[in-house]
Amino acid sequence: MSAAVDLGKKPDADASAERATTGPADSGAADSGAAADAGSVVGDGDGGRAGTGFGGPVLTAVLAVLVAGLVAVVAVLGWQVKQHSDIEAAGRAAKEAxxxxxxxxTSIDSQNLDEDFAAVLDGATGEFKDMYGQSSAQLKQLLIDNNATGEGTVIDSAIKSASEDRAEILLFVDQTVTNSAAPEPRIDRSRVLMTMEKVDGRWLAAQVDLP
Structure with missing residues (x-):
């Protein structure tokens, strides 16, 4: 009876051993599957972060291009404003000159012709200065012979055109004139178009017309 009992219990021991052997293996497989799933989840998360990271450099590059373009536009506008301001200043200086x-x-005195003519020549340049210098001797004699005087007054003026070194100025000038033939003063009104050029930092008359 004792032997029969032992034989009956052996299969149970074998089954327990089998369960002990297969149990951990199945658990390892389950753990592997869970790890794989976790890896998949982590991988997906990394992929999402990688996509976001790729956008960073692109955004930085786009911003850099926009900033560079803005700086260029501001520089051009600044240069244009400065140039316009310089031209306006040049026009005002030329107008005053x-x-x-x-x-x-237009202001002459037969008693001080040398000084008057020197002032005219000093404020002229180019062909106009040459022409005035060549005719000055004859003009002086004419003024002396007629005991002529003149006093000029600028009634109004305007800038017709201007650049940094050249300007056209329109002037309205009244000249009060006396001479031996007409001792009573009379007023001659003239419209003068004067071309001014900047020479060695000075605005000089390069051409004088009576349009």
């Missing part, structure tokens, strides 16, 4: 020259040109 033209007004002073118009007074010098």
């Amino acid at each position: 033209a007004e002073n020259y118009a007074i010098a040109l």
Whole structure:
């Protein structure tokens, strides 16, 4: 009876051993599957982060291009504003010089002709200066013979065109004239178009027309 009992219990021991052997293996397989699933999840998360990271350099490059373009636009606008300001300043300086020259040109006194002519030549340049210098001797004699005097006044003036070194100035000038033939003063009104050029930092009359 004892032997029969032992034989009956042996299969149970074998089954327990089998369960002990297969149990951990199945658990390892399950753990592997779970690890694989976890790896898949982690991989997907990394992929999402990688996509976001790729956008960073692209965005930085786009911003850099936009900033560079903005800087270029601001630089161009700044240069244009400065150039416009420089031209306006040049026009004002040329206009002031033209007004002073118009007074010098129309104000004469037969008793001080040398000084008057020197002032006219000093404020002129180019062909106009040459022409005036060549005719000055004859003009002086004519003024002396007629005991002529003149006093000029600029009534109004305007800038017709201007650049940094050249300008056209329109002037309205009244000249009060006396001479031996007409001792009573009379007023001659003239419209003068004067071309001014900047020479060695000075605005000089390069051409004087009576349009």
